[in-house]
Amino acid sequence: MRIAIFSDIHSNMEALQAFIEHSLKKRIDHYMCLGDIVGYGANPNSCIKILQTLPSMNFILGNHDNAAAGGIHQMRREAGEAISWTKMRLSPKSIVFLKNLRENIAGDHMFFCHANPCGTSDWYYISEKSFISRTFFLTGAKIIFAGHTHVAAVITRKNFFCIYIRKPGDGAVVPTASLNRQIFNCGSIGQPRDGDPRASYLIYDTKKNVVEFHRVAYDHERAAKKIVDAGLPEMLALRLARGM
Numbered sequence: 001m002r003i004a005i006f007s008d009i010h011s012n013m014e015a016l017q018a019f020i021e022h023s024l025k026k027r028i029d030h031y032m033c034l035g036d037i038v039g040y041g042a043n044p045n046s047c048i049k050i051l052q053t054l055p056s057m058n059f060i061l062g063n064h065d066n067a068a069a070g071g072i073h074q075m076r077r078e079a080g081e082a083i084s085w086t087k088m089r090l091s092p093k094s095i096v097f098l099k100n101l102r103e104n105i106a107g108d109h110m111f112f113c114h115a116n117p118c119g120t121s122d123w124y125y126i127s128e129k130s131f132i133s134r135t136f137f138l139t140g141a142k143i144i145f146a147g148h149t150h151v152a153a154v155i156t157r158k159n160f161f162c163i164y165i166r167k168p169g170d171g172a173v174v175p176t177a178s179l180n181r182q183i184f185n186c187g188s189i190g191q192p193r194d195g196d197p198r199a200s201y202l203i204y205d206t207k208k209n210v211v212e213f214h215r216v217a218y219d220h221e222r223a224a225k226k227i228v229d230a231g232l233p234e235m236l237a238l239r240l241a242r243g244m
Contacts, residue, residue: 002027005186006201007034007114007147009051010064011041011086012190012240015199016050018218019189026203026214031055034147034186035062035101035114038090040082040236041190042226044068048094061101062114062148063123069098071120078233085232111141115148125149126183132162136181143176144183145204151194152187152202152213156180167194170215176204184211190223197243 004023009016023031031054038044039062051057067073068086075083090098103119105112115123116131117138126135126146135144136157154165158180168174176182187200194200198215205212224237 001029001206003030003032003204003206004028004201005032005034005112005145005184005204006189007186008036008062008150008188008190009033009038009041009047010036010188010190011038011044011047012218012223013041013043013046013050014220014223015190015216015218016047018216019199019201020050020054022214022216023201023203028203029056031057032105032112032145033057033059034112034145035060036064036147037062038068038086038094038098039064039079040227040232041223042230042232044086044089045091045094048097052097058105058112059101060105060112060114061098061103061120063120065098065101066120069095073123078235081233082236085230106139106141109142111139111144113144113146115146117144123148126155126185127153129162132157132164132183135183142181143204144181146183146185147188149185150188150192151185152200153183153185154211155183155185157182167196168213170198170213172213174211174213176209176211178209187213191240192243193239195243197241 203212220240227237
């Protein structure tokens with residue numbers, strides 16, 4: 001089975017459409033969205049509708065999804081303004097959809113979450129050593145898939161040490177460890193923060209036991225113009241071209 005795993009669309013319809021077009025050529029059996037469908041960008045309802053058309057699809061709740069659906073979450077000024085804007089424009093169906101998203105999904109040896117296994121109780125980033133250790137402690141799953149940081153990464157736990165690969169390149173293929181536990185971060189579709197503006201996602205091939213990392217170019221200038229035209233903070237538009 002080939003599972004396309006992606007996260008942090010952030011209402012960026014141009015990036016989402018480019019990702020879908022790219023993934024349809026990759027023999028995908030199942031899609032897994034790790035959350036933050038909305039926030040920052042100008043097309044929240046459209047992104048939700050498009051995602052619901054994908055075959056064999058599962059969804060996880062992200063912190064921006066939770067905030068847009070009425071949850072309490074501390075955010076920076078620009079992010080908070082975007083959430084207020086999004087709340088005013090979400091359709092009733094979109095609100096119901098976001099409120100019904102699951103905090104995580106566990107199956108076999110895999111665990112899928114947005115930020116970490118804590119869900120809405122703590123949106124910490126899996127990046128620092130203490131948080132990496134905490135994440136491995138909170139679930140016994142052999143492979144953990146997450147987003148939230150907007151930076152693709154591979155973390156392999158080997159005894160009491162961790163091997164950290166940050167920003168695996170486009171087309172990189174990483175074997176899943178036979179004995180050690182791992183965390184795979186898929187990066188972001190709609191707002192990468194690793195210096196590369198292209199949409200980022202990964203594919204887990206359960207037969208070959210490998211994870212493939214992919215980057216997809218999209219019309220970020222059009223997505224940025226929509227943000228400005230919608231009256232959202234200009235910084236949210238400018239960062240799309242920088243990938244930061």
